[in-house]
Every structure is written in C-alpha cells, then in structure tokens.
Amino acid sequence: MKKLIFSILPAFLFAFISCMNMSSGSGENGSVRVALPGSARATYTYNSSNAKKYIVRLYNDDFDKTEEGTVGGVIEFSDLEPGTYTATAEAWNTDENILEGSGSTKITVKAGETTDCNITMILEGETAYYSKYMILTNYSNIKKLYNYTTMQEIYIEDFTLGEAPYNPVEDREGKIYYIIIGGTLHRNDEQLLQIDTSNLIKNPLYYDSKTDSLWLASFESNPAGNFVNFSVFEKPSAATSNPNPYKISYDDIDSSITSCQAFAVKEDNIYIAYNNSNILLTKKNDSSNTKASISLSNITPALSGEVTDMAVLEDGTVAVLVNDKNLNPANQFTLTDGCTVYSRGALVLLSSDLSTYKVYGWTDSPRTISATGSSSDYDVQWDKITAYIPEYAGRNSHFYGPMRIVAIRPKELVIADCGANFVLPDYIGKKNGKMFTHNRLMTVNLRNFAIGCKKEFSESELKFQYLTISGNLESVTAGWTNLSAENEK
Numbered sequence: 001m002k003k004l005i006f007s008i009l010p011a012f013l014f015a016f017i018s019c020m021n022m023s024s025g026s027g028e029n030g031s032v033r034v035a036l037p038g039s040a041r042a043t044y045t046y047n048s049s050n051a052k053k054y055i056v057r058l059y060n061d062d063f064d065k066t067e068e069g070t071v072g073g074v075i076e077f078s079d080l081e082p083g084t085y086t087a088t089a090e091a092w093n094t095d096e097n098i099l100e101g102s103g104s105t106k107i108t109v110k111a112g113e114t115t116d117c118n119i120t121m122i123l124e125g126e127t128a129y130y131s132k133y134m135i136l137t138n139y140s141n142i143k144k145l146y147n148y149t150t151m152q153e154i155y156i157e158d159f160t161l162g163e164a165p166y167n168p169v170e171d172r173e174g175k176i177y178y179i180i181i182g183g184t185l186h187r188n189d190e191q192l193l194q195i196d197t198s199n200l201i202k203n204p205l206y207y208d209s210k211t212d213s214l215w216l217a218s219f220e221s222n223p224a225g226n227f228v229n230f231s232v233f234e235k236p237s238a239a240t241s242n243p244n245p246y247k248i249s250y251d252d253i254d255s256s257i258t259s260c261q262a263f264a265v266k267e268d269n270i271y272i273a274y275n276n277s278n279i280l281l282t283k284k285n286d287s288s289n290t291k292a293s294i295s296l297s298n299i300t301p302a303l304s305g306e307v308t309d310m311a312v313l314e315d316g317t318v319a320v321l322v323n324d325k326n327l328n329p330a331n332q333f334t335l336t337d338g339c340t341v342y343s344r345g346a347l348v349l350l351s352s353d354l355s356t357y358k359v360y361g362w363t364d365s366p367r368t369i370s371a372t373g374s375s376s377d378y379d380v381q382w383d384k385i386t387a388y389i390p391e392y393a394g395r396n397s398h399f400y401g402p403m404r405i406v407a408i409r410p411k412e413l414v415i416a417d418c419g420a421n422f423v424l425p426d427y428i429g430k431k432n433g434k435m436f437t438h439n440r441l442m443t444v445n446l447r448n449f450a451i452g453c454k455k456e457f458s459e460s461e462l463k464f465q466y467l468t469i470s471g472n473l474e475s476v477t478a479g480w481t482n483l484s485a486e487n488e489k
Helices: none
Strands: 017-019 030-035 053-059 064-070 074-080 083-093 098-109 113-115 117-119 133-137 143-147 176-180 184-187 190-194 200-208 213-222 225-234 246-253 260-266 269-274 278-283 306-312 318-329 339-350 357-360 367-370 384-388 402-409 412-423 434-445 451-457
Touching: 030 083, 030 098, 053 074, 064 074, 083 117, 098 113, 098 117, 176 200, 213 260, 260 306, 269 306, 318 402, 318 412, 339 402, 339 412, 384 412
Parallel strands: 030 113, 200 260, 306 402, 339 384
Antiparallel strands: 017 030, 017 117, 030 074, 053 064, 053 083, 083 098, 133 143, 133 402, 176 184, 184 190, 200 213, 213 225, 225 246, 260 269, 269 278, 306 318, 318 339, 339 357, 367 384, 402 412, 412 434, 434 451
16 A cells, blocks of 8 residues: 655644764664654654654564654664664554654664664644544444544434434545435535435445545436436535535446445546446546456455445545355255355455455355254254354454444544354253354554454444344253353354
8 A cells, every 4th residue: 555645734844753863882783762752852843732642663674663652752772783774653643543644764773873863754644534433324224423532422413313224424524414215415414405315326425535525326227228327516514505516427337237336436536336246447537437347256365245335545545345244054944954154254455446456354264163962852953054254263353244434544444344153052061052243343454454343332232234044043942041252263
C-alpha cells in the first residue's frame, strides 16, 4: 500500500523529531537520542496540542526496537553497533486514536558518538477522512450508532425505528445519511427528499470523501437489458431539502450480469460488485466499460461466498469484504452422514486498478469437528462436521463472516463480523452439542495488517445477522447439560 502523504498545514508544523549530536566519549558502539516536541533539546517550532503520544522505531537487519514517549520527553537508543539504521516516527492524538503525522529517515551510527538526525513528519490525521462513528446494522433492521472512541451509543431520531433496511453512511463532517422504507432520504434527523426504492441495490448508499459526494445506486433489468443507475448528490452536508443530483447510467451492462449488491467510488473510479463474486472497474465518463475486472475465484487462495461491502481507502486501495456462510449437508435433517459447514470470510485489499491484491483473515483449510462417542438410541445424532471455520484460538486473526465496514480511520478499518462455531455432543458424558455465535467488531491495522477484536456483543445486545442450521444440535435429549464457552474449539 502507498504511504499517505498530505500537504503540511501552516498551523500544524510537522518537523517533529530532532536528534542532538553529543559526544559520548570512548567506546565502540554509538547511540541515538530523540528529542520530542516540547523538549528543551528540540530544534523546531511546535504549536499543535492534538498529538500527545509519539512512537519512534529504530531498526536495521540486526536491530529492531520501538519506544513510546510524550510531549517534552527524550527517547534514547543506546549501545548500537555502528552502521545504517532506519528511524520512523508517529504522532498520535490519543483522545480520538487518530494518527496525526508520520515520517522516516536513514541514520548512520558511528562508534563512540550519538547521532544527530531529523525526521520530518507528514500530516495525516487532519486531512484524511476518518469515521467519527460506527454504524451497526443487524438482520432485523435495528440500528445502533456508536462513538468510535468511547463506544457510547448515539441517538438519532428515526434512526433506530427499525424502518431503515438500507446501509447508512457517514460524511466527513460526521453527518449520517440513510433511507427509510417509505422511500425518503434522511440526513441525521432531517428528511431530504422522496426517492424510488423499488430498484435499489442491497447496499445503495456510498459516500466519496475525496469529492464530498453521496451516491445512490439502483439496478434495473428489463427486456432492453440490465442497467446500473447512480444518482450523485454533490456536497450533501450543505444540501437543502431538495438536492439536485446528477445521473450516471450504465446501460450497456452484459446480460450475464444479473445483480448488483455493492459499489464504491473514489474520484473518477467506480467499483461495482455484481453477481455476488465479481468486481468491475469503470469510469464516471465511460458507461460502456463493463468488462469484468476480477472474480473471487481468480484470487489466491480461491475465495467463495459473496461480496458484502466495499470501500476505497485514502491511498486508492479497494477494500472488499467476502462472506462465506452456508451449510452443505448429506442429510440436513438427521446429519447422520455428517455435513460441511462454512462460517468464514476475508478482507481483500486490491490495488486501484485491481491488478494486485492481498487476502487477510481467510480460513482456507477444513477441520473435522466430531462427536464424542456414539449412540443409536436417539433420533437425531450428529457424528461429525467438516468445518471451514476458524478455530477458537484463531478467532482474533480470522473472520467468521464479515458483513460491513462500519468505520474507516486513516490507518484502520473496523468491520462488523458474525458467524458461528460448533461443538458436537458428548454422548458418553451426556452433554449437548452447541452452536456458539459470534457478533463482534474486528479491527484491521493498515500498517501491519494485524486483525484484532474491538468488541464482542452478546446475542441480547446486538445480532448482525441470524445464522441458523437445520437439525437438532442443542437438544439431543432432555436432561442433558449444555456445553459452556470454555469448551469451544
């Protein structure tokens, strides 16, 4: 991925890090001393109150160490072998967990000396789009809106009435746009205009932060062909109650394209997910460019399932969520012959031209979940499941079924993920089997692509999507005990 680079604002001077040259006396090794903003050793002007934490890393092939500091502090790396090192620095707004700036430089460490260096940091957080909220939508259309930093639930009138099955989106000013079932587009509590909801796609709204425009998509199929239509609202936060969108229609769609479930926009590039598993790159001014660009089956490892959401990040990278939850039983009512259960997914990061990609969080290999013992005394017996499901130990590095990108930060995505894991009955110990559901918010760090869990919801708190399986797993026979979460594998 490209490094984000933005212009330096006059009020935000990011020549942050100074390293003072000092004699350290005799000795074979050297050191690096980093003076942070506010320190008497710093040699620059600093007038930002936002960045309060600084992370400095020094490394080469034989050395790698990271230290944290605060305003006015000093970080020292000592006992360093002479040679060339790379120093990187990040400035963080700890109140909102926003990266304000970052930079790097090469440093030559000499024997017996403390190296003098400067790292110029490039502004990131002020100009990059970042979500202020996390918008959570579950299967039964109950909406929740959370503050990103505090996880406090936010109330917007009409937003939680269960009338809005369409995906809400947030603009760069933190205003929320959504459609209610009666056919009106809303901005926070304000109704903007009536719209035709008869042909809207599954995820019809998208906000392009680069051009400050709100896009509304519909898919139409008739004897003349298949059509993808967009209404584009420019500067929607300043729009009146009667905004005047301009229209883009792709009326040369191949007849084999039978559905459209998600799309994403960044400036002139439009990415359309169609027929569940294909992604098309086209241009605003070229409605005839409808040739398939990439398919999930052509990605390595080959992905299955469907595209559930898309977004274009600040550097042009296209983030695609793939969800694969299904049941392929030999006999879905008795399951005596076993079955194959899928509850997995992936984040795919594609280059802006869709020519290169990386896959994260995908469960590629199956595992067998077996019952303990056997019995022919019961009408329903689960012997085994072939599971394409992450093991419980890998739950924070893999997905069960990603549904929505609910927040975009300069260097982080937050993803609503849901699915299930299974434990089969213990016939000898007379313990029921159990389906363990997982409804959680997953984070993906866009620097090192580590996946983590921000919050896991109980089913009573929030359920992103119902997941059911045929057969009688939890009630093998009356009077048996249920398994607890500690039994999950």
